[in-house]
Amino acid sequence: MVDTLSRVPVTDCVKLCHRVVDGLCGRQRPSRRDYSTIWSPEEWLDLLNSLTAVCRLAVGNNSSDEEVLAGLSGVGSSSHAEAVLSVLRARREEIRRSLLDRTNSISSATLQDFDWQLKVALSSDKISSLHTPLLSLSLDVKENSALRSFTMEMNREELNTLVSSLEAANKVVLQLK
């Protein structure tokens, strides 16, 4: 599990742990290429998974420093465990927020991201001058842990319908609070 962590010096260990936490919070994970000489692929996956699990457990259960250290007893040297603990202390708030986000997106499909472009259709195949604004909206929806992208194009009336229905949904959510 985490016992292979002692193969790198402490400063690198701190950096690696920060990168792991970055990956946990939705940013770039550490790439295996940088550490390919130190760990084999299986060990690398193992290490990543176990480090992530340690972070989640420690923050999710709001455990004290001693508990975390006990969980890290598998690591060879105590200085490495201390390094992991310091990373955890520094990033506790960030990890907590990302875990809360996970909990918030508990329903089957959640909106992850969206992007929009405004276009003007100058003419069509039948009408030579047609100044109609069109909105192309793309929604990145996470459905059962798979990211799917929905793209749609709407004119003004359709956009108004969408906005009003979304507002109604927001009102329902506000009433729940």
Add this chain to the structure above:
Amino acid sequence: MEEVDNILIHALRQVGTEVGEDIDSVKQFSSELIVEAVVRCVRVIEPSLGSVLPTSLPPGMSARFRVGMSLAQACQDIGYKGEIGYQTFLYSNEPEIRSLLMFLVEKLPREHAEASDQPTGKSVVLQRAIAAAIKAQLAVTWLPSNCRLPLHGETQVNSLELHFDCFHVQPLSLPQCTQGLGKKQLKEMKDYQRDILPPVTAQPSHHASVVASILEQHTAELSAAQEWDIEWNSQGLLSRLTPQEYRCRKQTRLHKRIVEQLRSAVLPSPESAFGGPSSTSDLSELLQAFRCTAPSDHILTKGTHFTHTQKFTFTQVRSTMPKYDSAERNCPCRKKSDIQLRQQEELTSVQQQFQQLCTGTMSSRSTIAQCTCVLVQVLDELKQRELGNCEKEERMQVKKKTINLLPDADNNLLKLQALVESSAKRVVNLASQWEKHRAPLIDEHRRLKEICSNQELESSRKLSEIKSLHDKIRVSTEEAKKKEDVYKQLVTELENLPQDASRSAYTQRILEIVSNIKKQKEEITKILSDTKELQKEINSLTGKLDRTFAVTDELVFKDAKRDESVRKSYKYLAALHENCNQLIQTIEDTGTILREIRDLEEQIETENGNKTVANLERILDDYRAIRQENSALAAKVREG
């Protein structure tokens, strides 16, 4: 004439002629400026004619002469009726140039002026330009990306590049100083922010998503702050709590609600068969999914009943897993089919075991639920019984005491009576004392109550004031926004106005001129009628004179034959008549001569206006220059 010149110069500037700021009349135009103005006008009116003409005069004299000739030809081709030749441009005089420029400016196409007047015209022009550009792009044939030249790069984009143009948001980590003011920041956090945290621009994996991520983060923070503001103003202020208390209360309320929801979703499921469609609601399905398939590292941060059961389930499963792993590793060198078979078997056995375990946990969970119910009931019962016990013990103690007193009944009775009396006295005493203390306390209580109600009234008044102030702020911000919009609109209108203003000034001026002309016309007609009357009078007088003369002549002639003196007088009469005729003739002659003199003076003035002398000198100079050029050319020819 100034007005006309201003209009002319304005029009010329619009065409693109660079008329200097200090020039405000046609008189100040130099030959170069005249040529440039005329050429620009001709180019706008008739592009085919104007494109061959140069906008500036060449240095050579003969070349200048040729340019002047071609310009004059171009003006005649456009339709200028007046006298025009190379001299118009090279040796200009004011009225000719003015009439030529007026003709050209009138000929300028109308829509050019209209397009600059109307703001709607601009967008039409833009749309036309866009349409033309798109048409041109569509006309270009499509090429695969590796055959493209750099000049195609802008218009032909392949789909991959398009995909990269999309914006994606990634979470950012920002050090926040404002939060840490109250509580001291951790040393590790500071170290992390100083040494390891990359700058915001380096945090996202793609450079393109930097802006989108930052904007998204800021929007999220802003909208959260706004939402809180609105909620606090609408509900928070009314609840008369501090923000922290309000938040706390809301959190506990929401927590309770979520727990209730989850519990109601969890409870019915154990009764139905495992894995079956227990209920149609989304939440319970999701919870089912959690129960069956979620990996072990899915840990909810909130410790509900449901998470505890889940954790329990999975630790069990995990403990059974290593066995199979080790079994697998022991036999790595078997045949493939064998391994597959084994794996299948293992899989089925594991699944079976898993099912068993699941059903086991289900049944044990239901028993646990039953047991907890029973436990609660039993605990309630126990409490009630303990209460009953206490009461009974008290009663028993009282009875014990009375039994102890029974043997010496009379004495004890007396003692008891004395005790009762003394205690009654004491009670009365205490009551009077209590009354003494009570009265001021009650007064105090009333006073405080009054103050309290007063304060409450005041606070509610202030609350309503605050509310009205909020409303006012909102209303005034809206008004300010509206007024700003109106201001912007008016500014744009103002920008479009000046031309209209000058136009109205011009029309006013024209009307004035027209009225002036009318007045002058009236005066002229008056003078004309005066002259007519004078002419009539003169005619009648000459007629009268002729007739009187004829009559006198006859009478005197008759008498002259008889009388010598009368003959003399007749001679005088004839002489008088002749002299008078001569006089009249002379006066008429002076009149005509005076008129001629005036005409001549006018002619001299116009000639002076034409700068004849200066032009003559220039012509002489130019003539000399041409002669020099010619002689130089002749010399060259001879040398060659």
